[in-house]
Amino acid sequence: MAQTLNKQQREAVKLIGCPVLIFAGAGSGKTRVLTEKIAYLVDKVGIPPEHILSVTFTNKAANEMKERILKLIKCDVTKMTVGTFHSVCASLLRKHIHMLGYDNNFTIYDQSDAKQAMKNVISSLNLDIKTFQPNKYQYLVSNLKSKMIYPNDVLLTTDIYIDEILKEIYERYNELLKENNAVDFDDLLLLPIQLFKQEKSLLDYYQNKFQYVLVDEYQDTNKPQFEFIYNISKNNNEITVVGDDDQSIYAWRGADIKNILNFSNSFPNSKIIKLEQNYRSTKTILDAAFHVVSKNKNRAEKKLWTENEKGDPIYINEFENENKEARGVIDDVLESVDKNHTLNDMVLLYRTNSQSRVIEDRLRRESVPYHIVGGVKFYDRKEIKDILAYLRYLINPKDSISFLRIVNFPPRGIGKSVTEKIIKQLNTTDSDLEGILKKLDNLGLSAKQIEKVNAFNQIIRKLKKTKDKTALETVERLLEKIKVKDYYTNKDNPDDYERLENIQEFVSSVSDFSDRNENNGIGPFIEEVSLLTDIDRWNANEQKLTLMTLHSSKGLEFKSVYILGAEEGLLPLTHNNDDDDLEEERRLFYVGVTRGIKKVSISYANTRRRFGVSSMFSLRSSFIDAIPPELCSFNSSSSYAKQLASKIAKPFKPKDEFKINDMVSHKLYGNGKIIMIQGIGDNSKISIKFRGNMIKKFIKKYANLKIIN
């Protein structure tokens, strides 16, 4: 990174008084420009921090931005509003959503909650769940919302045709959410716009509050996001957006490339600045990436350049199958670690989350520490969602989705017949969930059933007393009350052990939250958790190898980048032969390649298992063929296989560092002695005798045992 700003960067920083669009290519220092601009606005122009709104793509980026501003100038960054669209909108709604008939303690539904809600809607409309798949309808509704098409807009011109049934489902879904005092991710963006429309004074307030607006990754904004910032800044005209049409990779979730391409029309008298000097990558990497993306018809003409060296060629590696690919790539990673790289210099990128499995298996065998971004997210795990559901229900007693999740978990004898009666009452009368649970008499329940529901009510009532304590206290009390640890300990399912560990990790994250924040009740905790993305939990400084999807890698950089599975049908991933889709895949590939600083390796496998069984032959990606061969170094399968043969000749032997009679320590149970080992490798089962002759059996890879002397 250059020490001083170049001419265009400087211009972008200092240009105020009109809307500014910065076309910033990969690695051109756009985040730096945004940061410097904010510092300039505060320090030189004299705009108070509280009048600045800066929107980033992830919470992580927001935090980094704040830190970087602090390094440049002295100011109170906490007064500044820096965050993602979703988090900014959420905190706005916390203050004003009552104007729309919700309570300010509303719950934010993530997509699995939304799916559950959709499922309830479809069955309450007596529709066949097989024909009207909740998944599909949730997707359809979300798509409509992200285009700001409402139930009453029966449009034949859009690509989604709203028929009567979709309309009814859509309407009923919205009603259900409102009855639950809940919003989904789309509502988070839509409701503020509705508020602005409805309450003119509120719009005035925010126009006045946010005198200067900055937006990062502008190419990936959708219609509601555009409306949001447009409303706020249309009078002041003090707005700076940064984006790169070549890196637009979220059209599938409603991001509208027109937002960036038509910026000048939306904001009159705007100026455009182009940042075309790349400070990140080698000439070779840039050249290769350009040759791929320039195949796109739909793109603004531009070319990045760099003063950096030519550097290594692009390494193209062919493998027989996905297992050998994983092995080959990891061998290369380990070799680099021996030379001049550390594990966190490198990243493994792939198109679909499911590709991580084979890689993980290999990494575990080699005992390489790694971290996966995405996939099954931590807060999406069943055991964590259950606990969160309790917390959410404590805050928002109208939340029927959370209620249904916890009313019989851990099992307390409240079954389908009871919950169905409650839900029916909810759907057919005006009373809300809270009211129904207060008087159970007229539900037609047996005395025993009433007793059980009251036992549940009792637990909730007791927990409510700690509601205003710190999140940590509430969670600890909760775990104690519902005896969830006992529930998982007493069953003999090997997965349950991992569940316990996750709960433990959850508790430490709550504890961490309580330490970190002054305002540390369960409300703020849930708010943070529901808007946290996986990348926010990722620590780039840890000595671990990072694995993530190409999508997640946007905005990051690594000394060495591996792109796996570059095969036709996988990257590009094609479901139909739409040109627009192919162009987006190409941009995705472009994003991946341009993450690299020094070295980019691309690999593909000749056969790849999908759905576990069927092995199919695959062709190498056309994206590879778009890179001029003189920029590449090819490793064909056969020669690579030979190289490998000499290296891999020594048979792989699992590292079983545990022996019978070893003393080991365990996070939960303390110290104990190994009395039995069944099987070998990571999946072996280890029996340990702890204090008081308590014997527990663990799966090695999950147990996290440490040898003690």
Add this chain to the structure above:
DNA sequence: TTCACAGAAGTTTTT
């Protein structure tokens, strides 16, 4: 009501 088992279905990408 709960648990266990069998069968079916499913993979883009994420706030």
Add this chain to the structure above:
DNA sequence: CTTCTGTGAA
């Protein structure tokens, strides 16, 4: 190959 769903027995 996994994860979810539905069915039947205790």
